[in-house]
Amino acid sequence: MERAIVPQTTIQRLPLYLRCLLEAQAQRMPLVNSVEMAEMCGTNAAQVRKDLSYLGELGTRGIGYDVESLIAHISGVLGIAERRRAAIIGFGRFGGALLGYSGFVERGFEIVAVMDSDPAKIGTEVQSLSGPIVVSSVDDLEDVLVESHAEIVIMATPAPVTQALADRVVKAGVRAILNLAPVRLAVPDEVAVRQTCLSTELQILSFYLAQKPL
Amino acid sequence: MERAIVPQTTIQRLPLYLRCLLEAQAQRMPLVNSVEMAEMCGTNAAQVRKDLSYLGELGTRGIGYDVESLIAHISGVLGIAERRRAAIIGFGRFGGALLGYSGFVERGFEIVAVMDSDPAKIGTEVQSLSGPIVVSSVDDLEDVLVESHAEIVIMATPAPVTQALADRVVKAGVRAILNLAPVRLAVPDEVAVRQTCLSTELQILSFYLAQKPL
Numbered sequence: 001m002e003r004a005i006v007p008q009t010t011i012q013r014l015p016l017y018l019r020c021l022l023e024a025q026a027q028r029m030p031l032v033n034s035v036e037m038a039e040m041c042g043t044n045a046a047q048v049r050k051d052l053s054y055l056g057e058l059g060t061r062g063i064g065y066d067v068e069s070l071i072a073h074i075s076g077v078l079g080i081a082e083r084r085r086a087a088i089i090g091f092g093r094f095g096g097a098l099l100g101y102s103g104f105v106e107r108g109f110e111i112v113a114v115m116d117s118d119p120a121k122i123g124t125e126v127q128s129l130s131g132p133i134v135v136s137s138v139d140d141l142e143d144v145l146v147e148s149h150a151e152i153v154i155m156a157t158p159a160p161v162t163q164a165l166a167d168r169v170v171k172a173g174v175r176a177i178l179n180l181a182p183v184r185l186a187v188p189d190e191v192a193v194r195q196t197c198l199s200t201e202l203q204i205l206s207f208y209l210a211q212k213p214l
Numbered sequence: 215m216e217r218a219i220v221p222q223t224t225i226q227r228l229p230l231y232l233r234c235l236l237e238a239q240a241q242r243m244p245l246v247n248s249v250e251m252a253e254m255c256g257t258n259a260a261q262v263r264k265d266l267s268y269l270g271e272l273g274t275r276g277i278g279y280d281v282e283s284l285i286a287h288i289s290g291v292l293g294i295a296e297r298r299r300a301a302i303i304g305f306g307r308f309g310g311a312l313l314g315y316s317g318f319v320e321r322g323f324e325i326v327a328v329m330d331s332d333p334a335k336i337g338t339e340v341q342s343l344s345g346p347i348v349v350s351s352v353d354d355l356e357d358v359l360v361e362s363h364a365e366i367v368i369m370a371t372p373a374p375v376t377q378a379l380a381d382r383v384v385k386a387g388v389r390a391i392l393n394l395a396p397v398r399l400a401v402p403d404e405v406a407v408r409q410t411c412l413s414t415e416l417q418i419l420s421f422y423l424a425q426k427p428l
Contacts, residue, residue: 012414014417016398042400093314101307106413151423176420178412182317184257198317199318199323201410202300203228203321204226206294206366207293
């Protein structure tokens with residue numbers, strides 16, 4: 001499939017645009033222009049037009065964008081026109097919260113497997129929004145990923161074990177990891193990693209609080 | 215307080231260095247050199263030395279860094295030598311998981327208030343790791359922030375109401391916000407905002423999955 005290279009900063013704004021469009025759809029707006037989009041998204045109209053121009057000729061000058069077709073188009077670019085299957089490794093408090101997080105389902109993601117190393121959790125049935133899931137052992141990680149057809153792995157694991165588990169995830173053929181552990185993962189170039197750690201975010205905020213004059 | 219300007223990229227790595235040092239401390243290492251630090255943190259030694267050089271003359275050439283004193287120093291720079299007080303707005307599934315997240319306490323943060331708009335939740339007592347907290351109404355946001363002396367607010371709120379609540383948080387004098395809602399916040403320059411949304415992260419991963427040749 002030939003496609004123009006879309007800048008990473010544009011990619012990062014596409015989910016935001018999609019959310020704004022879904023809001024416009026909920027408000028029964030048939031069309032939306034770049035000024036309205038920019039207002040909803042907290043950016044500026046030139047930015048919106050430039051970002052969307054990477055996706056093809058989508059709007060009509062002086063009229064705007066057709067909300068329904070732009071939703072379909074961005075969903076297609078984001079690869080979420082169909083559901084994507086994700087597995088969670090680490091069923092602690094965070095992993096548990098993720099399992100019931102409606103935002104994932106609304107955005108087109110389904111949790112298809114949950115793994116943990118705790119014998120007390122392994123084999124128990126837990127409720128996801130798409131139905132019950134039996135917690136698997138991380139010992140069976142490779143089989144679980146193959147059998148569940150997971151395309152994305154969410155690592156909600158303790159920092160010290162995260163890299164070793166990620167190595168196994170990559171070897172099992174998964175090409176997308178969302179890492180919630182406070183450790184920077186080393187993965188091959190062909191694997192996409194997004195990293196987010198809430199404690200780290202708080203520490204960065206704390207730094208700014210410490211720096212600023214009262 | 216006079217201080218050299220520390221680059222933002224360095225600031226973002228300081229929590230990672232701190233975590234590695236705490237690991238070294240747990241392993242009873244009295245000293246650690248930049249090569250060891252780099253290995254633990256998944257970066258390179260030159261980067262470690264450069265980042266730490268912004269904080270002053272901390273190591274001894276050929277010997278390394280004293281683990282205890284570097285922990286104390288980075289904690290001081292990050293402003294977490296003493297506990298920082300944080301309030302959570304939005305006590306849904308995520309807000310609830312945050313309340314029991316031991317990572318916050320380990321990193322020096324205490325949840326001192328929880329707010330929600332749901333009458334069924336307001337007034338109920340919930341367990342944080344530092345003791346019970348009564349859920350307050352967001353209607354009383356300003357009073358709650360003042361009385362709890364919260365320095366940081368964590369927004370775990372539905373997207374459409376987040377900006378309006380953040381405006382009130384800023385007016386109440388809070389200068390640091392961790393925003394977990396999928397909406398970009400507009401705040402005055404003197405307020406630090408960190409933004410993280412897990413659905414957005416999954417959508418970005420999905421984009422890469424859609425782009426890459428199989």
